[in-house]
Amino acid sequence: xxxxxxxxxxxxxxxxxxxxxxxxxxxxxxxxIVYLGDTARVPYGTKSSAxxxxxxxxxASILQERGIKILxxxxxxxxxxxxxxxxxxxxxxxxxxVEPGAHAAAAATRSGRIGVIGTRGTVSSxxxxxxxxxxxxxxxxxxxxxxxxxxxxxxAWLEGPVPLAAAQNYLGPLLENGIDTLVLGCTxxxxxxxxxxxxxxxxxxxxxxxxxxxxxxxxxxxxxxxRCTRTFxxxxxxxxxxxxxxxxxxxxxxxxxxLDTVEWVDF
Amino acid sequence: xxxxxxxxxxxxxxxxxxxxxxxxxxxxxxxxIVYLGDTARVPYGTKSSAxxxxxxxxxASILQERGIKILxxxxxxxxxxxxxxxxxxxxxxxxxxVEPGAHAAAAATRSGRIGVIGTRGTVSSxxxxxxxxxxxxxxxxxxxxxxxxxxxxxxAWLEGPVPLAAAQNYLGPLLENGIDTLVLGCTxxxxxxxxxxxxxxxxxxxxxxxxxxxxxxxxxxxxxxxRCTRTFxxxxxxxxxxxxxxxxxxxxxxxxxxLDTVEWVDF
Numbered sequence: 386x387x388x389x390x391x392x393x394x395x396x397x398x399x400x401x402x403x404x405x406x407x408x409x410x411x412x413x414x415x416x417x418i419v420y421l422g423d424t425a426r427v428p429y430g431t432k433s434s435a436x437x438x439x440x441x442x443x444x445a446s447i448l449q450e451r452g453i454k455i456l457x458x459x460x461x462x463x464x465x466x467x468x469x470x471x472x473x474x475x476x477x478x479x480x481x482x483v484e485p486g487a488h489a490a491a492a493a494t495r496s497g498r499i500g501v502i503g504t505r506g507t508v509s510s511x512x513x514x515x516x517x518x519x520x521x522x523x524x525x526x527x528x529x530x531x532x533x534x535x536x537x538x539x540x541a542w543l544e545g546p547v548p549l550a551a552a553q554n555y556l557g558p559l560l561e562n563g564i565d566t567l568v569l570g571c572t573x574x575x576x577x578x579x580x581x582x583x584x585x586x587x588x589x590x591x592x593x594x595x596x597x598x599x600x601x602x603x604x605x606x607x608x609x610x611x612r613c614t615r616t617f618x619x620x621x622x623x624x625x626x627x628x629x630x631x632x633x634x635x636x637x638x639x640x641x642x643x644l645d646t647v648e649w650v651d652f
Numbered sequence: 653x654x655x656x657x658x659x660x661x662x663x664x665x666x667x668x669x670x671x672x673x674x675x676x677x678x679x680x681x682x683x684x685i686v687y688l689g690d691t692a693r694v695p696y697g698t699k700s701s702a703x704x705x706x707x708x709x710x711x712a713s714i715l716q717e718r719g720i721k722i723l724x725x726x727x728x729x730x731x732x733x734x735x736x737x738x739x740x741x742x743x744x745x746x747x748x749x750v751e752p753g754a755h756a757a758a759a760a761t762r763s764g765r766i767g768v769i770g771t772r773g774t775v776s777s778x779x780x781x782x783x784x785x786x787x788x789x790x791x792x793x794x795x796x797x798x799x800x801x802x803x804x805x806x807x808a809w810l811e812g813p814v815p816l817a818a819a820q821n822y823l824g825p826l827l828e829n830g831i832d833t834l835v836l837g838c839t840x841x842x843x844x845x846x847x848x849x850x851x852x853x854x855x856x857x858x859x860x861x862x863x864x865x866x867x868x869x870x871x872x873x874x875x876x877x878x879r880c881t882r883t884f885x886x887x888x889x890x891x892x893x894x895x896x897x898x899x900x901x902x903x904x905x906x907x908x909x910x911l912d913t914v915e916w917v918d919f
Contacts, residue, residue: 425703426693431806433895436692533814536803539698547800547821550813628700 387454387477387611392417392622393602394453396444399427399539400632401572402459403639405482406621408599409457415612417619419451421650422636425626428535429462430504430571437506441467442474443652447624449475454611457602458482461571461594462504465512478605483507485601486568486594487516491524493590494566500559500589501528503570504535513570527562531555531574538573541638548577552584560585568592576639623647654721654744654878659684659889660869661720663711666694666806667899668839669726670906672749673888675866676724682879684886686718688917689903692893695802696729697771697838704773708734709741710919714891716742721878724869725749728838728861729771732779745872750774752868753835753861754783758791760857761833767826767856768795770837771802780837794829798822798841805840808905815844819851827852835859843906890914 393413395406399422406420421444423429429437441463445456456479458464458471464481471479490499501513507530514526533551542548559567567589569575575593582591606612613619621644625632629647636644660680662673666689673687688711690696696704708730712723723746725731725738731748738746757766768780774797781793800818809815826834834856836842842860849858873879880886888911892899896914903911 425699427698431694432692433898436894532807533800533803533809536800540799542800545821546817547814550817554812554814627703631700 387609389454389611390613390615391452391454392419393455393457394419394448394451395457395459396421396423396448397460397572398422398429398463399424400636400639401538403636404572404575405457405459405595405598407640408595409602412599413603415615415619417613417621419448419453419622419624421448421624422632423626424628424632428504429460430506430535431532432506434466434506434510437462438467438470441471445471445475447650447652451622453477455480455602455605457598459572462506465507465510478609480598480601480605482572482594482598483512484516485597486570486592487513488520489594489597490566490568490592491517491520493592494521494524496563496565497521497524498562498564499524499526500562500564500567501526501570502531502555502567502574503528505530505532507570513568527559527564529555529559534577535571535573538576539635541635543577544580548580549583552577552580556581556584564589566590566592568594621645624650626650626652654876656721656878657880657882658719658721659686660722660724661686661715661718662724662726663688663690663715664727664839665689665696665730666691667903667906668805670903671839671842672724672726672862672865674906674908675862676869679866680870682882682886684880684888686715686720686889686891688715688891689899690893691895691899695771696727697773697802698799699773701733701773701777704729705734705737708738712738712742714917714919718889720744722747722869722872724865726839729773732774732777745876747865747868747872749839749861749865750779751783752864753837753859754780755787756861756864757833757835757859758784758787760859761788761791763830763832764788764791765829765831766791766793767829767831767834768793768837769798769822769834769841770795772797772799774837780835794826794831796822796826801844802838802840805843806902808902810844811847815847816850819844819847823848823851831856833857833859835861888912891917893917893919
């Protein structure tokens with residue numbers, strides 16, 4: 386029997402996953418959340434499947450020590466590589482961001498031609514094409530890694546000639562394939578949404594998996610009878626493996642509001 | 653009494669330090685080298701002083717297990733933050749890249765106006781201005797972080813509009829300060845040397861600390877009676893904390909020749 390007053394656990398390699406926390410807070414305002422950003426090992430997207438899976442299991446273990454009823458893997462790379470290992474190791478539900486994003490993309494496309502952008506790790510895993518084709522077998526999926534987008538977002542360098550030139554370089558080949566839908570397959574990318582939209586133009590629908598992920602979490606909590614029953618304002622806790630102060634500063638940009646306290650954890 | 657046939661130990665956060673190995677191999681062709689690239693935790697330049705120092709001590713410990721007679725910290729960020737802690741913890745000489753780079757810059761400048769580019773960690777440490785002013789008290793030092801240069805170099809995205817726009821953005825303010833010398837204060841940056849030189853123009857001398865570091869290592873080995881006395885070709889060993897294959901591939905670009913074997917280490 387699940388303790389429904391436990392928190393939703395969320396982890397990401399760094400600050401990007403706070404875009405998922407923002408949607409969780411909007412969709413499930415009564416739920417307490419504990420978030421872990423593995424800022425000492427960020428980024429995951431350039432690293433091997435074995436290393437990312439090892440880090441994902443370590444993050445899950447830290448969050449379980451704090452008491453959680455469900456785990457949200459807010460990192461696309463960790464979802465792409467580590468979801469199977471996490472589900473095998475944990476006795477609570479584990480929700481990734483790839484399946485919700487794929488579902489939203491399949492629902493949004495009219496032409497059936499879908500682009501996916503993500504880290505090298507996410508793209509090379511093939512997780513998005515597989516998940517999209519489970520929702521829409523006839524869909525054509527074109528995937529491209531955009532490795533510079535993570536450092537650009539982490540640096541908050543969101544506009545101007547450098548992000549624009551990078552976006553043109555990465556997205557040009559996808560647009561030539563006639564996509565009408567583009568999955569932002571990395572939790573950092575919504576920060577670059579305006580620059581990306583400027584390059585794709587209005588005919589391409591941008592899909593950010595955060596909203597759909599929050600909906601999936603709500604449905605799963607309902608199914609397990611796990612909705613929080615407390616009536617007071619829920620507590621949000623933030624844990625990081627590197628400097629808490631710089632996380633609080635950059636994190637506010639992602640979360641869209643200030644982070645009260647950020648705690649350092651060693652692992 | 654030092655065992656002069658032990659290897660020179662070299663570490664960096666990733667592949668960048670191989671530019672230092674290249675200069676060591678050129679200056680000290682008889683010396684065996686064991687190199688550790690902490691590719692599972694790369695980059696260091698965006699992380700806090702405490703975390704970088706912790707990682708530097710762990711790297712040194714792995715290399716000491718292999719048997720080394722001297723430690724070269726081929727990472728500017730780890731040199732800037734961790735040199736004191738490493739020297740306190742180890743009973744062998746520890747050579748960083750900041751002091752040699754500062755020395756070379758002080759020797760190269762005519763106007764006494766020196767620019768330094770590096771990671772956020774290196775620049776915020778103030779290590780370069782301090783080291784340069786120890787060599788040339790009257791020097792004026794202007795430092796600027798160039799955080800995008802590491803991912804650009806790691807991606808081997810060395811030319812074209814994106815690196816050029818990034819370089820113009822970062823270097824413009826330094827050039828307005830009338831520098832005549834620019835220290836490439838990160839082992840990744842020599843790969844972007846052509847783009848950087850295109851922006852600075854021929855009146856600015858670019859200083860890469862790898863060559864001066866190799867000279868310092870040779871002088872230190874001489875001073876301690878530690879030169880290798882074997883006459884056969886020395887062994888080079890490469891250790892990494894993430895995938896060995898991708899390191900071997902990118903590493904060849906930095907080292908300027910193929911890497912024979914790369915071994916995975918867990919720490």
